[in-house]
Amino acid sequence: MVYGIGIESSCDETSIAIVKDGKELVSLKVYSQIETHSPYRGVVPEIASRAHLEKINSLLSVCMEESNLKFSDLQYVAVTGYPGLVGSLMIGAQLARCISLVHSIPIVLVNHLEAHLTVIGLEHDLPTFPWLGVLLSGGNSSIYIYKDFGELELLADTRDDSLGEAFDKVSAILGLPYPGGPIIEKMASSFEIPKGEKSPFPKLLKEDTQDTIRFSYSGLKTAVMYYLKSFTGMPPIEKIAYYFQKTAFELVVRNITKAIEKTQIKTIVAAGGVLANETLRSTLQSEAQNRSFQLYYPQKKIYCTDNGAMVACLGYHLWKEKKFVGLDFKISPKRNFEQIL
Numbered sequence: 001m002v003y004g005i006g007i008e009s010s011c012d013e014t015s016i017a018i019v020k021d022g023k024e025l026v027s028l029k030v031y032s033q034i035e036t037h038s039p040y041r042g043v044v045p046e047i048a049s050r051a052h053l054e055k056i057n058s059l060l061s062v063c064m065e066e067s068n069l070k071f072s073d074l075q076y077v078a079v080t081g082y083p084g085l086v087g088s089l090m091i092g093a094q095l096a097r098c099i100s101l102v103h104s105i106p107i108v109l110v111n112h113l114e115a116h117l118t119v120i121g122l123e124h125d126l127p128t129f130p131w132l133g134v135l136l137s138g139g140n141s142s143i144y145i146y147k148d149f150g151e152l153e154l155l156a157d158t159r160d161d162s163l164g165e166a167f168d169k170v171s172a173i174l175g176l177p178y179p180g181g182p183i184i185e186k187m188a189s190s191f192e193i194p195k196g197e198k199s200p201f202p203k204l205l206k207e208d209t210q211d212t213i214r215f216s217y218s219g220l221k222t223a224v225m226y227y228l229k230s231f232t233g234m235p236p237i238e239k240i241a242y243y244f245q246k247t248a249f250e251l252v253v254r255n256i257t258k259a260i261e262k263t264q265i266k267t268i269v270a271a272g273g274v275l276a277n278e279t280l281r282s283t284l285q286s287e288a289q290n291r292s293f294q295l296y297y298p299q300k301k302i303y304c305t306d307n308g309a310m311v312a313c314l315g316y317h318l319w320k321e322k323k324f325v326g327l328d329f330k331i332s333p334k335r336n337f338e339q340i341l
Contacts (some may be wrong), residue, residue, distance in 0.1 A: 003069060004076040004319060005099070006312025009052045009092030010084025010112045011139070012036075012043045016056070016063040017308030018074075022316025023121050027066040028309045029059045030302065034179060041168065041178045049087030056095055063308075071103040078315020081109035081325075083335040093331050101327060108318040109325045110311045113335060116271040117146060118317070119303045119310035120296045127267045127296065132259050136252065136280075137272030138164030138179075141215035143259050146269070149317045155263070156255055158215035163248060163274050166217035170224050170244055174237055185277050187241035199243045200227050204251045213258045220247055249280055253287050266293040276304040 001020060008015040012033040018026040033051050037043050064071070079096035080089065100107045117133040118126065133144040133152065141163045143156040161169065164181065171180025176187070201223045205216055224244055228235050260266055270284060275297045288295035298304050 002075045002316065002319070003067075003073050004078055004312045004315050005063075005074055006110075006308035006310070006315055007056075007077065007079040007092040007096055008112075008115075008306050008308045008311050009056065009088050010080045011088060011306060012048050012051075013306040014052045014055045014059060014091075015306065015308035015311075016059045017312050018063060018067045018069065019122070019309060019312035019316060022313055022320075023125075025122055025309055026069070027063045028302070028307060029063045029066075030305070030307055031055045031059060032305075038178045041172055043085070045085045045087055048085055049091060052088050052091035056091055060095065071099065071105065074099075074103070074105050076108055076315055076319040077105050078108045078110050078311045078318070080112045080115065080311055081329060082111060082332040084112055084331075084333060086331065086333050089331040089333075093329070097327050106319070106324040107327070107329065108315045108323055109329050110314050110318070111150070111152075111335075112306070112311075113140065113142075113144075114146075114150070114152060115310040115314040117144070117269050118149075118314040119271065119298055119307075120269060121313050122303065122309060123299050124296075127269070127294065130265055131267035131269055132256070132263065132265050134252070134256060134268060134270040135272045136163045136270065136274035138162060138168065140164075140272060141217070143213065143255060145263060145265065149314070149321065150323065155259055156213035156215065158217070160216055160218035161221060163215070163217055163252070164272070166221050166248060167274070169221045170241075173221070173225050173228060174235075174240060176237075181274065181277060184241045184245060185279060187238045188245045188279065191238040191242040193242070199247060200240075201243050201247045204247060210258060211262070213255050213262065215251060215255065217248060217251075220244065245277075245279060249283050252280070253283060256284075256287070257291065260291070260293055268293055268295050270295065270297040271304065273304050273306075276301040 017028040141158040145153040167180035
């Protein structure tokens with residue numbers, strides 16, 4: 001039995017988890033800073049790092065107590081090293097160094113984005129490499145060819161706003177709360193579509209060829225803003241939310257289809273905070289059935305958010321490959337893997 005601890009502090013969730021054999025969750029604790037950042041409608045880096053500092057030690061204590069394990073029972077400590085907010089990453093890094101130094105436990109440095117794609121290993125066996133990793137979150141809208149642990153090739157990226165960021169910005173435009181994802185999903189689900197009605201928003205990146213795979217949501221945000229201004233009275237918020245979401249998800253499906261055709265890889269792992277959206281889940285499930293590709297995504301919505309379990313899960317596989325780092329390891333806001341490791 002191999003027990004490992006995962007430390008996540010890259011953005012606005014502080015999380016500690018203990019995982020057994022890289023696939024069995026023993027304990028998971030998450031502190032969300034959403035309420036703290038809500039007045040600013042976005043993450044304030046200095047506030048985030050202070051919150052991590054205030055909460056991380058208590059989360060560690062509770063996690064260890066709940067697991068009934070001692071530090072001597074742990075084989076590795078995995079910590080998010082990149083990408084993320086530098087001040088926030090530093091808090092998790094220092095805790096990892098302390099645990100390693102005091103208890104002589106090796107450290108494995110984890111790529112936050114890769115960890116999102118491997119968290120499905122806590123629910124079922126990981127698929128055989130290679131697979132396509134679709135990452136949709138507040139900071140990323142990307143598709144990777146996942147060749148092996150630590151080996152990802154960027155296939156598609158966003159040229160401006162990520163999908164999660166677009167949800168937050170459109171929510172602000174509509175006068176809805178932060179974060180935008182849950183409330184827009186709720187509004188969209190309550191909209192009854194009139195027969196024959198067309199979307200007021202244009203198809204995204206309709207000029208792209210079959211060989212071009214990319215994301216872009218800034219134009220959709222602008223389209224929502226101008227459409228909203230066309231109303232003198234009460235605007236149809238539910239209608240706007242519905243068609244915004246539908247237009248945004250159509251690009252996701254289109255890009256996945258393009259990626260499959262380009263690479264001939266028919267195993268898809270979708271991850272990130274936006275995968276908590278039930279409409280997106282059902283849309284991807286329908287496409288997987290219609291187009292005969294394998295689809296995986298975290299069933300538990302807590303695994304869609306930033307969490308220590310995903311860090312510990314990936315950390316296990318890196319530990320098996322003895323990819324350890326010293327106490328002087330670096331953290332970085334960048335996601336360029338080759339430059340950091």
